[in-house]
Structures are given as structure tokens and as C-alpha cells.
Amino acid sequence: MSQTEKRLNKYISESGFCSRRAADKLIEDNRVTINGKTPELGTKVQAGDVVRVDGNIIGAMPSNKSDRVYIAYNKPIGITCTTERHVKGNIIDAIKHKERIFPIGRLDKPSEGLIFLTSDGDIVNKILRAENAHDKEYVVTVDKPISERFLERMSRGVPILGTITKPCVTKFQSKFVFRIILTQGLNRQIRRMCEYLGYEVTKLKRTRIMNVELTNLKIGQWRNLSEAEMAEINAAVGVSSQTPENANPQPQEQVKKPALKRIINKKASPATLSLRNKGK
Template sequence: MTEPVRLSKRMSELGLCSRREADEWIEKGWVRVDGQVVSVLGSKVLPHQRVSVERQAAAEQSKRVTILINKPMGFVSGQAEDGYKPAVALVESATRWKEDHVDTQFHPTQLRSLVPAGRLDIDSVGLLVLTQDGRIAKQLIGEDSSVDKEYLVRVQYTKPGKLPDSDLKRLNHGLSLDGKALKPAKVRWQNDDQLSFILNEGKKRQIRRMCELVGLKVVGLKRVRIGGVKLGDLPTGEWRYLRPDEQF
């Protein structure tokens, strides 16, 4: 890599912030390249140049919150649609989990720029991450994200008998969606009617569509873990802050 690249893109690659945050910081004069302030949007840098940010940027970033919700059915992950409420509507003082011991006071200003880092279908439940921190959003939904996600999936077999072992193997590796082979997954039986899925990708309605391909109908789907962060005992419809010791 010897070609100059946009400063905001380089800052994102370095893990300093998201591109949107980078543009904000550049406009505020909070970014230096080789010690010189760069405040013109669209500026380019070479890979060997040293990029640093002012203390104000780090201080602003540290105030950004990440919230974990146990999403109930009937809520959409992002923007309100078709009369359904977005999950962020659940975030208020009254619905904060009583067991949340993070020393952060809730304030409605935290709802600004709070976006879902990944999605859960309207008829799926469990762990949903909302964040103001572009670094976490990139880690969870960036093109090169390697964070795995675990789901408990209740199913019914739509054919006589039970699911053949060969089809369980296909769920693990060998299926394609939209003409593209899926990455290997880890799929195993938890009990007679429930599967555990661990995925490294998140195509739209992926698990439901995978199951359909082998004759399984999904009757319940719950996300219980994203990387190193577990849903745990968080009650349905309640939320808590990401703890300082937790990492995806």
C-alpha cells in the first residue's frame, strides 16, 4: 500500500474511530498528521505517515455509550417500519435492568446517534447491541468482522422421521444462499427440538433460510451471545450498559 488514501479511511483502518467520527474530528481540528493539524475534509495521507488525535477526541469518545437489550418480539432493530417500534424505544430509565451496576447515569442525550450494530428480525428475540461508538459498530458489522454470534433455535421437522445426520452436516457447511456459499457454521442439537447455531456472518434471515433448505421450520429464535458478550440473565424488554471489562 503506497497510494495515498483518505485520512478518514486511514483513521478507520487504524481503529481510531469510524469514518463519520473521523470527518467530525477533522472539521474540529482534532486530527494531526506527522504533528500538523489537518482540518480539510477529503485530505489524503500516505501509509507511513503518523496520524494522531487530540485529547478532546478521546474524551468525547469515552462518553459514548454501548447498550445491550434483550429484544422482545414485535420490535424492529433499526428505524420504525410498518407501524412497529424500533428497539431503541425500549431504552429509558424505567426499563434499565436493576442488576446493572455500571456507574453510568442514564440521560436521554445518550439516545442520540445510538444505532444497532447488527440486526435481529422482528420475530426473533435476544441480544441486540445499540452503540454510539463507531469502533464497536465497525468491529461487529464491518466487512472484515470476525466476531461470532450464537443463537438458540427451536425447530420442527416438516418431513417424516427426524433430520438426517447428513442434513445436520450441511447446516454446518455446504449450503448456499443467493447463489453464494455460506461460511462454515457450528450447528448442533441442544435437545430434541432445539439447535445451537454459531455463525460468523449475518445474511438477512440467514438461520430461517438455512433451516428451510433442510426441511426445518423455525418456531423460535433467540440470540444469546455476540463474541465475548453474553445475554445472561438480562430480562426480556430490559437493557444494560456494556461493562468496562466486557469485550466483543
């Protein structure tokens, strides 16, 4: 590919309009045109081409990374992680940022807590690839008392969506509350895992993504990620060789359970089940 041409999904993502994955969906839905014609996936954009999404011209974003936006947002319950402005309660209208931004990954509408948003379409793919190798921590409230068996089963992996979830770390917090660290992000994963084991999630809050924590960020507030946080994120995603999450789920009999790299609390309570560098 010459330096004067670029894949259409990459061109759209680098404009800051959306991620590459979302751009592919726009192309599949015939919402994108190049010079008035409907392109296919994989089409190249040449210098001088006019690219439109829903009839609106988009252009490549300047390459100066200092102009890009990277924020952490404490999403309230009821906000939907979509850039579609016609959706009531969409995350873009909720934040009201002056720049055009979009979420990295997702957090279910009934859930609250930490999510990243950015105007940098290029970093989205990198972080989504890295999500399969980096931590996301949640505080989960369920509808009945938590047992050791429940935490142990959660930590070993649960069959959902035609696959078995990766081993994870769980920690008892109180009678109805536990913490969990995941290194993957299947659709409604925690809720589905609990449901399989006979529990219903009544509250779910994400408190950490990789090295970034909610700390004192109040519900509905957002802040810019610090230079130190971005440096660590870029270092982490720069060495990732993972494929995008959910790109090719393994069937149950083929799923391997990798070693975990992180433990919530070294002084684990009796109800804490953690896999210390071994698959079970």
C-alpha cells in the first residue's frame, strides 16, 4: 500500500469519527461513500478522495498526538455507550465534550463505573487487543449470600456464549458483594457468569481499567488521563500481540486457561479463590 492511500476503516478511525471496528460496521451498513460511491470493506482511500458518513464529509485528523483527547469517565447507570445521538441517554450527550470522542470498549447500560473515551481512533484497536491481557476490576452485588463454591466456580471459568470464560480472580467483600478481575470482555460477561451459577447481579461497578482507577471521580464526572497514565497505557498496548476481543471465540473443548498475572489481595480471605500461575 502506498503512502498516499489508506484503508477506509483506518481513514475513518483516524479522523476521530469512531473506532475501526465501528467503521467496519458503518461500511457494512452502506452508510459510507467515497466520491459518491458505496465502497466495500477493505477499500483504499486515495489522496483527494471525498469520504462521507451519512452524507457528512469527514477528513483525516492532524497527526499531532497532543491534540488528541483521552478521558476517564465514571458512567452512571442508564447511560448507553453509543455515539448514536438519536439514542436517548447516549454517552456523548451525557459527557458534552467539546471534541468529537467515542468510547473504548463498552459498559452495559445497567452498569456503572470507569470507561475510557478518546478522539484517537488508532489507539482504540490497540487497547481492545490489549484488553485480553490486561486487568479490568469490578465490584459486584448479587441477590443472595455469596459462598466459597460460587467464588471458586467464577474463578475457574464458566460456560457462556459458546465458550468458557478465562480464569479470573475473585475476592469476597461482604455477604452479597464480591470483587472480580477479568482479562476479557465478553458481552454482559459477569451477569451471564452469575446467572449460570444461579445468582442475579443487582449492581455492577467497574472500578479499574489497567492502571487507571476511579479513585475520587464522582458518578457522571470525567477527567483527562494524565501523561503518566497514558505513558503506561501506551507501553502496555505497544507490546500486545493479542487479537481483538471476541474476534474468534474458542469452542469449549479447546479453551486454554492461561496463568493470571495479578492477584487482588495477597492476604486472601478463606472465601478468596485465586489462581496463582496455574490453570485449574
